[in-house]
Amino acid sequence: MATATSPASIIDIDDLGLDRGAHLLIKRALRELPVGGRLGVRGQAPDLLVHLAAWCRSQGHQLEPASPPVVAWVIRGSAETGRWRGAEQAGKAAASEQGAVVDHPKASWGLAARGATVEAGAPEFHFALAVKSEIWADEAGRLYTQAAAAQWNPDTAIDWDASFDLPAEVEDAVVQLMTYLIENENAALLVPARFLGQIHPHFKEVMQVLAIQMADEARHVEVFTRRALLKGRRLGLSTASGQASLKTLVDEPDFALASFLLSVLGEGSFLNLLSFLQAYGPDPVTRQIARLAAQDEARHVAFGMAHLQFQLAGDPTLRHRLALAIERRHHALAQTSGLNEEVFDALVLLAAGAWRPAAIGEGYARVQALNSEMAAGRRRRLMKLGFEERAAEGLSELHTRNFM
Numbered sequence: 043m044a045t046a047t048s049p050a051s052i053i054d055i056d057d058l059g060l061d062r063g064a065h066l067l068i069k070r071a072l073r074e075l076p077v078g079g080r081l082g083v084r085g086q087a088p089d090l091l092v093h094l095a096a097w098c099r100s101q102g103h104q105l106e107p108a109s110p111p112v113v114a115w116v117i118r119g120s121a122e123t124g125r126w127r128g129a130e131q132a133g134k135a136a137a138s139e140q141g142a143v144v145d146h147p148k149a150s151w152g153l154a155a156r157g158a159t160v161e162a163g164a165p166e167f168h169f170a171l172a173v174k175s176e177i178w179a180d181e182a183g184r185l186y187t188q189a190a191a192a193q194w195n196p197d198t199a200i201d202w203d204a205s206f207d208l209p210a211e212v213e214d215a216v217v218q219l220m221t222y223l224i225e226n227e228n229a230a231l232l233v234p235a236r237f238l239g240q241i242h243p244h245f246k247e248v249m250q251v252l253a254i255q256m257a258d259e260a261r262h263v264e265v266f267t268r269r270a271l272l273k274g275r276r277l278g279l280s281t282a283s284g285q286a287s288l289k290t291l292v293d294e295p296d297f298a299l300a301s302f303l304l305s306v307l308g309e310g311s312f313l314n315l316l317s318f319l320q321a322y323g324p325d326p327v328t329r330q331i332a333r334l335a336a337q338d339e340a341r342h343v344a345f346g347m348a349h350l351q352f353q354l355a356g357d358p359t360l361r362h363r364l365a366l367a368i369e370r371r372h373h374a375l376a377q378t379s380g381l382n383e384e385v386f387d388a389l390v391l392l393a394a395g396a397w398r399p400a401a402i403g404e405g406y407a408r409v410q411a412l413n414s415e416m417a418a419g420r421r422r423r424l425m426k427l428g429f430e431e432r433a434a435e436g437l438s439e440l441h442t443r444n445f446m
């Protein structure tokens with residue numbers, strides 16, 4: 043109960059009713075008073091007293107009778123007794139702050155901004171990926187910022203009008219490669235998409251990294267398609283074994299295993315393929331798109347590595363599950379023929395640059411070298427994830443021959 047010594051003031055709201063926004067003026071005036079302070083309300087709106095009583099109840103303030111011209115006294119309640127009783131802060135906005143990102147964000151924090159004060163009684167959202175140890179990476183925020191700054195416009199970043207004319211068979215080889223790349227990009231877009239909708243938004247930076255990764259892949263699909271069609275050709279062949287390999291990625295229900303197979307092993311191998319195309323692409327457009335896509339892919343690999351390292355630090359048994367995932371995929375694909383012959387031949391021809399036997403021999407050797415570089419890259423990343431050298435070597439060899 044407020045006493046006569048409680049600070050008091052009087053507000054005149056004229057004929058403005060609480061049904062027309064008068065509560066803004068009353069709230070503002072109450073903010074000037076301490077808890078227990080008294081605000082006299084004057085006004086002529088119809089039913090003002092009835093509306094004031096209801097509003098005070100909903101806000102946790104008391105109402106006391108008054109004598110004209112004051113309609114009533116509003117006694118300021120505390121947030122603890124009002125609407126915000128039981129509200130809680132959902133972590134903190136800046137991930138770098140102590141305790142900002144919690145291990146188990148509540149389902150009722152739902153879509154609230156991390157760091158917001160969430161009213162009690164908010165609906166529960168049941169996100170399947172809601173445990174920090176399973177998805178978080180401290181580098182996520184930095185990778186997102188980097189990715190946002192590195193977005194490129196397919197229209198202007200690539201010199202589509204560059205004049206070049208390739209021999210028909212070389213152009214066909216480029217079109218075949220682009221056709222193959224597009225189906226791999228489709229997988230790389232859909233895999234994070236499947237998990238993005240399951241992530242608790244408390245892990246904002248992870249959500250942002252995956253969203254921008256999908257935008258990257260959408261752009262890759264665009265530029266590879268544009269290059270394939272640049273000289274009026276039709277798209278090339280899509281093989282059953284290539285799609286079988288990608289299907290195992292799309293079907294993988296576990297976030298850690300999917301990003302291990304896709305980002306660490308698949309996109310890791312693609313980094314080598316893209317630098318191969320930067321070196322041996324027969325035209326400036328192919329070389330440019332390979333360079334730009336490789337920059338994006340490097341970030342995708344980095345995030346996959348970062349969150350697996352984070353998870354492994356808390357759960358070393360994950361390493362065994364990662365190894366089993368490679369073996370399982372190897373067995374599932376054992377009956378398929380691996381990299382499609384047309385893609386392999388296209389790579390040899392591009393690296394050869396000519397039809398002379400010596401040139402073809404050279405191209406063939408370069409594709410073998412590409413395979414070795416890919417295997418070495420996978421081995422290196424596996425060792426960074428804590429696999430022994432010999433295990434890393436063995437697992438690297440079991441990776442799909444389809445590259446992705």
Ligand SMILES: [Fe+2]
Pocket residue numbers: 227230258259262335339
């Ligand atoms: Fe991509």
Ligand SMILES: [Fe+2]
Pocket residue numbers: 230259309338339342
């Ligand atoms: Fe990617």
